Amino acid sequence: MRPGWWLAALAAVSLLACDNELIVTVPQWPNGGNLGGTTPLTPAQQSSLEGVWVVEQGNARFGDTLVLKWNGNYLGVYAGTQIAYMIMQGGSTASSIYLEGYWHDANSERIGLAQLSTPLAGGGTVRLSGDVGDGEAVPSDPLVARYLRPIAPAVLARPFWIISHHGSGGAPEMLPASENSVEIAKIIERYGANGIEVDVRISHDGVPVLYHDNGLNWRLTQKGGLVGPVENYTFAQLLAGVRLIHGEQIPSLAAFLDTVVTATTLQFVYVDMKPSSVNNMAGIIAVQQAALAKAATLGRTVHIYLAITTDEVLATFLAQPGYQNIPTIGELGIDELNQANSTVWSPRFTQQIPAADINALHAQGKEAITWTVNVPNFVQQFVEQGLLDGILSDYPGLVAYYYYKQ
Amino acid sequence: MVPGKIRTAFGVSAISMPAALVQEAAAIRWPMFSLDAVMGLPRHFMLAGTVSSEIATNHFELSARWQAHLTDRLRADVGLGGALWFGQLKRFVFDNNVRGRFLYPSASIGYDFGTMALTASAKASFIGSLHARTGELEAASTNNVYNGMSWRVSLEQPFSTHTTVGVSFQMNHLKFYYPQWPLFPTFDHRFWIPEAQIRVTL
Numbered sequence: 001m002r003p004g005w006w007l008a009a010l011a012a013v014s015l016l017a018c019d020n021e022l023i024v025t026v027p028q029w030p031n032g033g034n035l036g037g038t039t040p041l042t043p044a045q046q047s048s049l050e051g052v053w054v055v056e057q058g059n060a061r062f063g064d065t066l067v068l069k070w071n072g073n074y075l076g077v078y079a080g081t082q083i084a085y086m087i088m089q090g091g092s093t094a095s096s097i098y099l100e101g102y103w104h105d106a107n108s109e110r111i112g113l114a115q116l117s118t119p120l121a122g123g124g125t126v127r128l129s130g131d132v133g134d135g136e137a138v139p140s141d142p143l144v145a146r147y148l149r150p151i152a153p154a155v156l157a158r159p160f161w162i163i164s165h166h167g168s169g170g171a172p173e174m175l176p177a178s179e180n181s182v183e184i185a186k187i188i189e190r191y192g193a194n195g196i197e198v199d200v201r202i203s204h205d206g207v208p209v210l211y212h213d214n215g216l217n218w219r220l221t222q223k224g225g226l227v228g229p230v231e232n233y234t235f236a237q238l239l240a241g242v243r244l245i246h247g248e249q250i251p252s253l254a255a256f257l258d259t260v261v262t263a264t265t266l267q268f269v270y271v272d273m274k275p276s277s278v279n280n281m282a283g284i285i286a287v288q289q290a291a292l293a294k295a296a297t298l299g300r301t302v303h304i305y306l307a308i309t310t311d312e313v314l315a316t317f318l319a320q321p322g323y324q325n326i327p328t329i330g331e332l333g334i335d336e337l338n339q340a341n342s343t344v345w346s347p348r349f350t351q352q353i354p355a356a357d358i359n360a361l362h363a364q365g366k367e368a369i370t371w372t373v374n375v376p377n378f379v380q381q382f383v384e385q386g387l388l389d390g391i392l393s394d395y396p397g398l399v400a401y402y403y404y405k406q
Numbered sequence: 407m408v409p410g411k412i413r414t415a416f417g418v419s420a421i422s423m424p425a426a427l428v429q430e431a432a433a434i435r436w437p438m439f440s441l442d443a444v445m446g447l448p449r450h451f452m453l454a455g456t457v458s459s460e461i462a463t464n465h466f467e468l469s470a471r472w473q474a475h476l477t478d479r480l481r482a483d484v485g486l487g488g489a490l491w492f493g494q495l496k497r498f499v500f501d502n503n504v505r506g507r508f509l510y511p512s513a514s515i516g517y518d519f520g521t522m523a524l525t526a527s528a529k530a531s532f533i534g535s536l537h538a539r540t541g542e543l544e545a546a547s548t549n550n551v552y553n554g555m556s557w558r559v560s561l562e563q564p565f566s567t568h569t570t571v572g573v574s575f576q577m578n579h580l581k582f583y584y585p586q587w588p589l590f591p592t593f594d595h596r597f598w599i600p601e602a603q604i605r606v607t608l
Contacts, residue, residue, distance in 0.1 A: 020424040020597050020598055022426050022593075082594070107593050107595070108594040108595055109595065212429065213429065219426065349540065350500045350501060350540045350541075351500065351541075352541055374590065374592045375546060377543065377545055377546065377547075378540070378543055378545060394592075395592075
């Protein structure tokens with residue numbers, strides 16, 4: 001071989017070896033943080049923070065407006081620029097409320113610690129002030145925000161689904177748990193979601209499991225010995241041989257739904273039936289029905305929908321006994337939606353979604369959502385149009401910002 | 407290059423988009439075809455034009471270059487190119503279009519071994535403007551952004567009396583590579599995007 005061709009081969013190998021991995025590590029406060037000496041916030045104190053705030057200092061990082069919304073014991077702070085957010089926890093002393101956590105630009109690797117406080121003494125303008133930083137460095141960039149108004153009651157009253165795509169654990173949002181995992185379901189509400197979308201496939205021995213891509217790959221799993229489609233392996237083999245990107249096991253649909261029902265307050269589950277779901281759709285339906293029954297027993301309101309994604313999936317679904325009473329989402333056209341008696345229409349956002357179709361669905365008591373909207377302009381326009389009942393996104397905080405800011 | 411002489415070439419490129427963007431870690435996704443022509447001008451100047459297309463995306467670049475003959479075999483050149491591009495996807499469930507302008511300053515150095523020529527080049531990418539829409543909704547509007555760099559190594563050797571064949575490997579380190587526009591990327595991140603090309607000069 002001529003030297004030039006060796007050089008070309010070497011160049012090719014070196015070029016292809018470049019790493020595009022996007023893993024963001026959530027920074028930790030030293031010694032567990034500074035909230036140890038505080039008392040938990042009362043519901044009234046929590047409520048006093050929720051609302052729309054005007055950024056007075058720190059605009060370059062967070063834009064001009066912040067939306068603050070509690071999700072359990074975590075305060076989501078959603079910003080109007082860079083898809084930035086903060087995840088904070090709070091405590092109070094005799095004189096102040098303290099908030100501590102981290103901030104992140106959801107579309108980049110920029111992340112850092114954040115701390116804010118506000119005096120408890122009432123009267124006058126209410127301000128949150130503090131600092132944010134980069135990585136685990138002590139925060140030193142000032143952030144000051146002034147309370148403007150509460151979230152509009154009409155906005156809070158209307159059910160609107162903010163659905164995290166794949167659970168949102170993988171790129172682009174780079175959360176601390178893997179997409180399509182049990183672990184992501186436990187934390188995704190902190191990021192603004194009240195719904196979650198997952199992808200179901202059927203293992204070689206017929207178990208409905210969660211996994212998105214067509215094959216086991218380095219985007220979703222740690223480097224291991226198994227290659228090829230998930231469908232080639234039994235569930236036991238997947239449990240033993242595969243770790244998701246943050247180290248979790250591939251979960252069964254049953255384990256995932258049980259976690260949603262028992263360990264979260266998520267209200268909407270979108271089970272995207274991948275092509276192999278036709279191999280055991282009865283099994284998927286049985287798992288869905290068991291989870292719905294458990295939720296009913298616990299008094300939990302949670303909608304668990306199976307998404308009909310292709311013509312083949314639709315044909316298989318229509319062959320299931322009692323399919324008319326199985327809660328489903330239709331990703332195909334309105335005709336197919338009616339065939340399956342689906343409750344929710346979910347067209348892709350890149351196609352035309354006529355207002356007349358949505359209004360007709362609403363008249364039948366059905367809903368319309370769209371997937372997968374990550375571009376801020378689109379999210380803003382869909383929210384401001386006010387027609388849709390929910391948005392599927394990799395950035396639930398982005399949807400939360402535009403929805404609760406109305 | 408002799409003033410007035412025109413050299414044309416046809417190329418086929420394969421681009422491997424980052425798995426984080428396409429969500430499947432498959433390697434090479436689709437071919438992109440290109441046709442380029444270079445015309446020699448007086449005083450070692452050249453005018454180059456390239457049309458690149460993968461059907462849904464079309465990119466038209468025009469650049470001026472100046473070449474220095476460092477030795478009989480070693481040459482270097484610098485250039486400045488501008489490109490207009492547009493894309494349209496109105497099939498399946500898509501109703502999207504995009505248009506924009508790029509600016510490409512570049513430099514290269516090449517050595518003629520006699521039986522083959524080796525060229526290394528670097529090209530910066532600036533987004534002059536980018537406007538993407540889906541239906542009536544505006545997805546993105548960007549102006550005047552430094553986009554990143556591309557580096558290329560090319561080997562070229564005679565194939566027949568009037569034809570040469572070249573193989574190139576290019577590594578792009580870009581925030582936005584125009585063939586990826588239908589993915590509507592939202593990352594503020596420069597990805598490594600490898601690209602291989604086979605090129606025949608006509």
